[in-house]
Amino acid sequence: MKKKLLFIYNPMAGKSKIKTWLSSIIEFFVRNNFEVVTYATTGKKDAKKIVLDCLSRDNYELVVCSGGDGTLNEVISGIMNIENRTKIGYIPSGTTNDFAYNLKLPKNLPKAAGVVLSGEAFPCDIGLINGEYFTYTAAFGLFTDTSYETPQTTKNVLGRMAYILEGIKRLPNWKSYRMEITCDDRVITDNFIYGMVSNSVSVGGFKGLTGKDVLLDDGLFEGIFIKMPQTVMDFQGVINDLLKGNLNSEHIYSFPVKEILLTSEEKVPWSIDGEFGGEFNSVNITNLQKAITIIRNTENGRCVK
């Protein structure tokens, strides 16, 4: 008997590359003895709704999604609400595809489809921020709004360059947030231009920002909080620290996070997996260890181009 595979793709993600490969990817799964149920997403939260609808009606061996980090987030959020969490396969076809680096997935879409069937099932941590799930990052401050305010039409034409151009536009408008951060027995009060709780070697397309100790299943996130520079020297210090990967300095707080509380008088806008996550005075983030099973590439232990 054929096994069932639910395939959800965002036709507008990235430069719409999935449209070129759609038929051959479906044929590949069918040739490998899967009955493929396919849905194209039509807008925000659609992928989550499809997962909830389909998985409440039928049993699936695999849920495969294709799109960017936003689509993956929606699929995972749907799976997190199901009792028997189905295994997830991912074919990255978005603009940045940060999370795909962690799974060492090929950029070539048919090859990534191959990994869905040949890779290893990996239990991966998931984050919970004020009741919403995130796959790899929750962040506030400098440049985080570029990820959700860059128009999809510009991303379709320019790819990642669209984010960079939006980021440059925002450079003159630095803003800091006064926050109290409580994590384990540490309480910090300071003015921050940027903060991030993440589980990824790549954030916003930049690799290495989160340090060298990123493990996706250790029950811990990496917390990084950059203080507001007071002088030009401070500003240079922040840039130098980031370039050198020196995350524990007089300019930057960095520590592992199992659970963290951030409070502020002013409402702070958050980006969750690159999408707008809401504005909050109080944010509670928890690591849900090994909450989902996702397929990763094991071929030579590296990203295949």
Ligand SMILES: Nc1ncnc2c1ncn2[C@@H]1O[C@H](COP(=O)(O)OP(=O)(O)OP(=O)(O)O)[C@@H](O)[C@H]1O
């Ligand atoms: N048919 C559609 N038209 C427009 N937007 C859509 C459609 N389907 C889904 N979306 C929304 O598009 C948003 C962005 O999608 P996604 O993250 O997959 O691609 P991306 O932004 O190009 O890539 P990345 O997040 O890796 O930078 C998501 O919020 C998703 O809900």
